Amino acid sequence: MPSRTGSHSPAGIGKSLPERGLLLLMVLVFLEGSVLPLGAASSPDTSHQTNLGDHQGTHTGPNSTKKPFPVLAVEYDRVQIPFEISLWVLLASLMKLGFHLIPRLSSIVPESCLLIVVGLLVGGLIKLAGEEVPPVLDSRLFFLCLLPPIILDAGYFLPIRPFMENLGTILMFAVVGTLWNAFFIGGVLYGVAQIQPANPSDLHQLELLPCLLFGSIISAVDPVAVLAVFEEIHINELLHILVFGESLLNDAVTVVLYHLFEEYAGVGTVTLLDGVLGVISFFVVALGGVLVGAIYGILAAFTSRFTSHTRVIEPLFVFVYSYMAYLSAEIFHLSGIMALIACGAVMRPYVEANISHKSHTTIKYFLKMWSSVSETLIFIFLGVATVDGPHAWNWTFVTVTVILCLVARVIGVVGLTYVINKFRIVKLTTKDQFIIAYGGLRGAIAFSLGFLLNQDHFPMRKMFLTAIITVIFFTVFVQGMTIKPLVELLAVKKKQEAKRSINEEIHTQFLDHLLTGIEDICGHYGHHHWKDKLNRFNKKYVKKCLIAGERSKEPQLIAFYHKMEMKQAIELVESGGGVKLPSAMPSTVSMQNIQPKKPPPAKPVERVLPQLPKGREEEIRKILRSNLQRTRQRLRSYNRHTLVADPYEDGFSDLLIKNQRMVELEKKVSDALLVSTKEDILSFSDPQAYSMKPVSDSVPTIQVDLASPQSPDSVNLLDEFRHAGQQQPEVEDQGLMMKPPSGPSGPNKPREADEARDQQKLMRCLSDPGPSADEDEDEPFLP
Amino acid sequence: MGALQSLPGQPEYIDLAEKTGFSFEQIGVLHKRFKQLSHNEETLRRDHFNEIPDLACNPIRAQIVEAFFDRRNFRQNGEGTVEEIGFEEFLVVMSHFRPPSLHMTEEQRESVRKEKLRFLFNMHDTDNDGTITLEEYRHVVEELLSRSGALGKETAKSIADAAMLEVASISMGHMEPDEFYEGITFEHFLKLLNEFEIESRMNIRFLNMDTTTLCK
Numbered sequence: 001m002p003s004r005t006g007s008h009s010p011a012g013i014g015k016s017l018p019e020r021g022l023l024l025l026m027v028l029v030f031l032e033g034s035v036l037p038l039g040a041a042s043s044p045d046t047s048h049q050t051n052l053g054d055h056q057g058t059h060t061g062p063n064s065t066k067k068p069f070p071v072l073a074v075e076y077d078r079v080q081i082p083f084e085i086s087l088w089v090l091l092a093s094l095m096k097l098g099f100h101l102i103p104r105l106s107s108i109v110p111e112s113c114l115l116i117v118v119g120l121l122v123g124g125l126i127k128l129a130g131e132e133v134p135p136v137l138d139s140r141l142f143f144l145c146l147l148p149p150i151i152l153d154a155g156y157f158l159p160i161r162p163f164m165e166n167l168g169t170i171l172m173f174a175v176v177g178t179l180w181n182a183f184f185i186g187g188v189l190y191g192v193a194q195i196q197p198a199n200p201s202d203l204h205q206l207e208l209l210p211c212l213l214f215g216s217i218i219s220a221v222d223p224v225a226v227l228a229v230f231e232e233i234h235i236n237e238l239l240h241i242l243v244f245g246e247s248l249l250n251d252a253v254t255v256v257l258y259h260l261f262e263e264y265a266g267v268g269t270v271t272l273l274d275g276v277l278g279v280i281s282f283f284v285v286a287l288g289g290v291l292v293g294a295i296y297g298i299l300a301a302f303t304s305r306f307t308s309h310t311r312v313i314e315p316l317f318v319f320v321y322s323y324m325a326y327l328s329a330e331i332f333h334l335s336g337i338m339a340l341i342a343c344g345a346v347m348r349p350y351v352e353a354n355i356s357h358k359s360h361t362t363i364k365y366f367l368k369m370w371s372s373v374s375e376t377l378i379f380i381f382l383g384v385a386t387v388d389g390p391h392a393w394n395w396t397f398v399t400v401t402v403i404l405c406l407v408a409r410v411i412g413v414v415g416l417t418y419v420i421n422k423f424r425i426v427k428l429t430t431k432d433q434f435i436i437a438y439g440g441l442r443g444a445i446a447f448s449l450g451f452l453l454n455q456d457h458f459p460m461r462k463m464f465l466t467a468i469i470t471v472i473f474f475t476v477f478v479q480g481m482t483i484k485p486l487v488e489l490l491a492v493k494k495k496q497e498a499k500r501s502i503n504e505e506i507h508t509q510f511l512d513h514l515l516t517g518i519e520d521i522c523g524h525y526g527h528h529h530w531k532d533k534l535n536r537f538n539k540k541y542v543k544k545c546l547i548a549g550e551r552s553k554e555p556q557l558i559a560f561y562h563k564m565e566m567k568q569a570i571e572l573v574e575s576g577g578g579v580k581l582p583s584a585m586p587s588t589v590s591m592q593n594i595q596p597k598k599p600p601p602a603k604p605v606e607r608v609l610p611q612l613p614k615g616r617e618e619e620i621r622k623i624l625r626s627n628l629q630r631t632r633q634r635l636r637s638y639n640r641h642t643l644v645a646d647p648y649e650d651g652f653s654d655l656l657i658k659n660q661r662m663v664e665l666e667k668k669v670s671d672a673l674l675v676s677t678k679e680d681i682l683s684f685s686d687p688q689a690y691s692m693k694p695v696s697d698s699v700p701t702i703q704v705d706l707a708s709p710q711s712p713d714s715v716n717l718l719d720e721f722r723h724a725g726q727q728q729p730e731v732e733d734q735g736l737m738m739k740p741p742s743g744p745s746g747p748n749k750p751r752e753a754d755e756a757r758d759q760q761k762l763m764r765c766l767s768d769p770g771p772s773a774d775e776d777e778d779e780p781f782l783p
Numbered sequence: 784m785g786a787l788q789s790l791p792g793q794p795e796y797i798d799l800a801e802k803t804g805f806s807f808e809q810i811g812v813l814h815k816r817f818k819q820l821s822h823n824e825e826t827l828r829r830d831h832f833n834e835i836p837d838l839a840c841n842p843i844r845a846q847i848v849e850a851f852f853d854r855r856n857f858r859q860n861g862e863g864t865v866e867e868i869g870f871e872e873f874l875v876v877m878s879h880f881r882p883p884s885l886h887m888t889e890e891q892r893e894s895v896r897k898e899k900l901r902f903l904f905n906m907h908d909t910d911n912d913g914t915i916t917l918e919e920y921r922h923v924v925e926e927l928l929s930r931s932g933a934l935g936k937e938t939a940k941s942i943a944d945a946a947m948l949e950v951a952s953i954s955m956g957h958m959e960p961d962e963f964y965e966g967i968t969f970e971h972f973l974k975l976l977n978e979f980e981i982e983s984r985m986n987i988r989f990l991n992m993d994t995t996t997l998c999k
């Protein structure tokens with residue numbers, strides 16, 4: 001492979017540290033070095049390659065004399081395509097890494113802008129190298145490979161509650177707003193194009209229908225751009241869901257308008273019949289897309305019911321079914337985006353009740369990873385495609401388009417809000433309207449749609465593309481960069497910390513029922529009534545079909561409670577046990593403070609946990625024992641190779657105690673992992689302080705006293721272990737009891753740092769038991 | 784205000800409108816509903832509420848009905864319960880669910896929030912002593928889960944315990960091990976649901992049109 005290093009100056013290092021500068025330099029060198037194969041390989045000129053072969057003397061003619069065996073051969077054609085793809089992905093990821101090395105830059109300029117600039121650079125470099133820029137933003141590649149991961153990520157993690165509550169508003173903005181934008185922009189552009197008699201430019205050739213088509217392409221708010229920019233500004237949930245929901249749902253309108261105008265632009269006229277058909281087509285496209293998505297979603301949910309024995313492929317079902325939904329919708333020219341959203345949103349509650357914790361994590365991280373890479377690639381490709389052209393700059397057209405986009409958006413939002421506020425309970429204020437209008441960003445979907453246009457039917461295609469790119473640049477750069485300071489300036493409400501407490505959950509449920517009841521008393525079937533009916537239908541019929549086992553009967557409050565406890569248990573292990581949980585309230589209130597002061601119950605059995613069925617008990621005990629053994633073995637081997645193994649050393653006994661402690665915590669976590677049904681949650685009902693109970697053989701419980709109520713500050717890792725050392729023999733025997741620390745003691749202060757580090761290593765080891773632990777996961781639970 | 788005639792004219796409505804903030808049309812609609820529920824009698828009793836079929840599958844039905852007969856919700860600083868209510872009391876209780884208007888100052892919004900939270904508090908505090916004790920909170924959670932099958936009281940108890948612990952932690956901060964947290968007072972309740980945005984959530988839409996004939 002030819003490699004050439006051109007001269008360049010590392011740009012934008014500024015006054016960062018030398019290490020950072022060096023890393024950035026390396027990144028840029030790599031960039032330069034990798035650009036050339038990209039440029040070279042994608043050129044149709046393959047003679048380059050054969051020349052190379054000749055030079056190396058590996059491929060000679062058929063009738064040749066015996067030559068020495070080629071020790072090293074180069075054959076690039078075979079791996080060309082996967083190689084290029086990997087290189088692009090690698091480039092995108094390195095860029096993402098690079099940006100975060102320059103902290104100030106990433107806080108001023110949103111990532112999308114930086115990525116477009118990188119794309120421009122790469123495109124420029126390729127052009128400079130004399131190679132032909134690869135047509136990277138090919139519409140097929142974009143719509144079939146780059147867009148679906150982003151939309152699936154958005155759909156799967158769509159916050160259903162605010163989405164449904166604001167659905168009317170969102171639909172109004174998406175449908176009526178987009179229609180208004182399209183016709184306004186298209187119409188005014190046509191008018192402007194006609195009123196230029198003095199300056200005979202090609203604008204005169206512009207007819208009405210291509211104008212309207214252009215209007216419909218440019219009017220749609222782009223979900224990728226919105227996501228990229230809004231993610232960094234953290235505005236409140238309502239505004240976020242309004243703009244984002246609009247960008248998702250306007251796909252149906254865009255698809256219909258695009259096909260309608262494209263179809264008839266060649267003919268030249270659109271009759272009333274076509275208009276009516278267009279309206280019908282809109283409903284078919286939108287509802288059809290949702291239906292297709294819902295069907296696939298239900299199929300996925302149903303499939304996940306049976307995956308309890310093959311947990312490893314669970315994420316695959318989620319991805320494949322969703323992608324199939326998208327592709328199926330695209331077959332019939334239905335709205336693929338809506339299909340994907342519907343599929344993800346429908347399948348999520350059922351799938352999450354069925355799959356294991358690890359599968360859930362896998363799905364989450366894969367979706368985030370793919371959507372992140374896709375987004376990065378899309379912006380880079382936008383930059384590259386800009387350099388590529390083809391461009392036909394027309395000052396009038398472009399400037400009028402940009403101005404019209406802004407004006408149309410503002411008028412549309414203001415007008416629609418006036419109407420919408422009549423029907424909303426929580427009205428939209430002027431500030432909200434401003435953010436909604438300002439957040440209407442255009443992105444790569446518009447460009448790809450423009451790219452799809454046929455040059456013969458649309459002679460003005462180049463001009464369209466130039467205008468589209470200008471609008472995209474304007475919205476992403478200008479609006480993207482200024483929206484953050486504007487949000488600060490206008491003091492728009494920000495996103496609240498997502499600290500869902502059990503009280504809020506209780507009151508959310510309570511409020512739902514209360515409002516439903518009041519509506520019934522008032523005598524009109526409103527919003528809450530139908531929601532309640534849907535919930536009851538869901539609980540009665542659908543959940544039974546789609547969720548495996550006992551999970552189907554679990555009410556939401558209990559599921560939420562389990563989730564919370566699971567989280568706390570995991571945080572407990574990860575924070576090292578003795579330390580107070582970072583998320584826990586900084587207080588010393590414990591269970592004993594809220595229990596009413598009664599004389600202790602006559603029968604101690606009153607507080608005993610309910611008996612488990614015999615089979616389950618055995619199962620749990622067996623699993624705990626095997627887990628314990630495995631942990632012990634692991635710890636022992638860990639000790640042998642990595643930790644100081646001198647039994648006469650002072651700190652060793654502490655280390656042993658720590659190991660015991662870790663073992664217990666691991667047991668506790670595995671207990672939590674198994675504890676997902678109603679019978680066992682009591683062992684975790686006290687997250688901050690635990691009462692002492694003698695361990696009985698019949699029911700496995702773990703009671704650990706973590707926090708001394710008297711002195712929370714003195715509770716730290718090392719203290720605990722020192723004190724625990726005094727009870728070591730008891731710990732050995734019963735394995736589960738611990739007394740509260742009696743007071744600071746021990747002279748081992750200098751070993752603190754060492755022990756802390758070892759502690760960390762142990763924690764990391766324990767928190768990832770590895771794939772072999774998967775067999776024990778016979779109980780699905782909600783993470 | 785004495786007993787209302789069967790067809791109150793405008794002057795009666797003006798008074799009610801001022802008191803509760805409903806519009807005349809809304810009061811008219813609600814009045815029709817009142818008469819429908821009470822079978823054209825002057826007052827509503829608890830069994831009238833129990834006749835509403837839609838309400839039967841509501842897990843917290845009893846508490847909702849109780850709220851209508853709770854004097855603390857009549858905005859007259861009364862206490863205790865009554866056996867029957869007239870239209871005015873019905874309207875006053877309903878007015879707790881009116882959405883806040885678009886242009887409100889911060890203090891007005893705050894007072895609307897307090898009012899709605901007070902309503903919720905009264906619903907939980909069944910013995911009128913000004914605090915929600917652990918028992919009362921347990922009862923709330925039990926009722927919420929009552930329709931969800933045979934999950935037993937233990938679950939409800941532990942959820943309520945965890946919730947109570949959270950409230951105590953938020954409100955009290957540090958407590959000695961022998962101190963006892965009496966119960967949730969109204970200030971603690973306010974603090975607890977500070978982020979809850981109750982003024983935008985605890986609303987229903989009161990129609991200006993009459994749809995009562997469509998449903999029982």
